[in-house]
Amino acid sequence: MPVGRPIIVSRYGQQEEVSLSQPLHLLSPRAFLKAVSVVLFFCFTASVSAPLDKPPRYEVDAAWPKPLPNNWLIGQVGGLAVDKHDHIWINQRPRSLTDDEKGAVPNPPARTEPRSLCCKPAPSVMEFDGEGNLLQVWGGPEDPGKCKAPTCIWPESEHAIFVDDEDHVWVSGNGPNDRMLLEFTSDGKFLKMIGGSFAGPPDSNSKTSVGRAAGIFVDSNRQEVYIADGYLNSRVVKFNAQTGAFLADWGAYGRPPVDPPAGPPPTNPTAIYSQQPPNENSPTFNRPVHCIAVSRDGLVYVCDRGNNRIQVFNREGEFQQQFVFDPATRGLGSTWSIVLSPDKDQRYLIYVDGENNFFRIVERKSGATLGTYGRSGRNAGQFHWVHQVAVDSKGNIYTGEVDTGKRIQKFVALGAVQPIP
Numbered sequence: 001m002p003v004g005r006p007i008i009v010s011r012y013g014q015q016e017e018v019s020l021s022q023p024l025h026l027l028s029p030r031a032f033l034k035a036v037s038v039v040l041f042f043c044f045t046a047s048v049s050a051p052l053d054k055p056p057r058y059e060v061d062a063a064w065p066k067p068l069p070n071n072w073l074i075g076q077v078g079g080l081a082v083d084k085h086d087h088i089w090i091n092q093r094p095r096s097l098t099d100d101e102k103g104a105v106p107n108p109p110a111r112t113e114p115r116s117l118c119c120k121p122a123p124s125v126m127e128f129d130g131e132g133n134l135l136q137v138w139g140g141p142e143d144p145g146k147c148k149a150p151t152c153i154w155p156e157s158e159h160a161i162f163v164d165d166e167d168h169v170w171v172s173g174n175g176p177n178d179r180m181l182l183e184f185t186s187d188g189k190f191l192k193m194i195g196g197s198f199a200g201p202p203d204s205n206s207k208t209s210v211g212r213a214a215g216i217f218v219d220s221n222r223q224e225v226y227i228a229d230g231y232l233n234s235r236v237v238k239f240n241a242q243t244g245a246f247l248a249d250w251g252a253y254g255r256p257p258v259d260p261p262a263g264p265p266p267t268n269p270t271a272i273y274s275q276q277p278p279n280e281n282s283p284t285f286n287r288p289v290h291c292i293a294v295s296r297d298g299l300v301y302v303c304d305r306g307n308n309r310i311q312v313f314n315r316e317g318e319f320q321q322q323f324v325f326d327p328a329t330r331g332l333g334s335t336w337s338i339v340l341s342p343d344k345d346q347r348y349l350i351y352v353d354g355e356n357n358f359f360r361i362v363e364r365k366s367g368a369t370l371g372t373y374g375r376s377g378r379n380a381g382q383f384h385w386v387h388q389v390a391v392d393s394k395g396n397i398y399t400g401e402v403d404t405g406k407r408i409q410k411f412v413a414l415g416a417v418q419p420i421p
Helices: 031-046
Strands: 005-010 016-018 058-060 075-084 088-093 125-128 134-136 158-163 169-173 178-184 189-197 215-219 224-229 235-240 246-250 289-294 298-304 309-314 320-322 338-341 348-353 357-364 369-373 386-392 398-400 409-414
Touching: 005 409, 075 169, 075 386, 088 158, 088 398, 125 369, 158 215, 169 215, 215 289, 224 298, 235 289, 289 338, 298 338, 348 386, 357 386
Parallel strands: 075 158
Antiparallel strands: 005 016, 058 409, 075 088, 088 125, 125 134, 158 169, 169 178, 178 189, 215 224, 224 235, 224 289, 235 246, 289 298, 298 309, 309 320, 338 348, 348 357, 357 369, 386 398, 398 409
């Protein structure tokens, strides 16, 4: 910034001259304020002129998505993903709508006739474009033809969703008997089921099923599907994406999977099975093992939600490091879902915390927090049980909420993001 000669500042269409040729304490009060404003202007300009030094800022798009057709209403958002076309997919829970929320249709056995003008449950899988237009829906109890037993059994409670590079859609569930992983084409044609629907205790050594799986990531180049497994089991498990064959599994710190101490089944069938108090140094995963993401440089990021930590492994399950966030958080834990930024080096890790209700931008290599967005609330940009997060190629962030939140939101990236060339 030049010192010793006047600076011309344009303000509200008019130019003003501010001299910094004399010490600030000798300036008049009005000149002093002008000088300070100039300094702040230059400081701000310097900070935004190097966007690659800092993560982007975000602004909520309160008009996203656009109103749904057919009198439909979204339930709890179990899963959320963005595909290679920058389309946004959710795996939502139509059965989570309350009686009054689905008042436009019968709700046996409570009632056999509509009670109000609005609304109707939508099919479980929903695809949106970046502008918020609904492109297609399919699957779940509102579209039962897409999944017919015994070869395909739809989850009792919808959870994860992932769209791979072949545009195949993978879904899981966290209902009491949801021991399956399902694969479909993008328009809902059934392709494969790993596991099935059955009751029983945890089995973190199973090579043929999952246990209320919470997170999915498909590495299409290596034909591997990684599972955060889950609400019942307590491990990471990896299958061959083409054949469904078991490849590997591991527990916390890369050790063999171990189930936490057994407890009575929860009263709520979709609740967490035998969750333990948080312990950032626990030798085992707490329940649920809730999310998973694989970076381009071969690191596997896993949400150990109940222990308030993200553990990092290589593809073979060898432990690399862990990041602990807000370790005093109790309740449902602090690390719910993660996604990696779309720049070439995936410099940032973005995670959502549904207990404290915000999302954070974290430096991926160090785990240092760079920015926190949101708080508990019902307004646009606020959250209630923010459950899932995804990011598109432009760096825009999408979130999904459960419990009574039942919505998706878009946060537009305002800073520069360097996408893959």
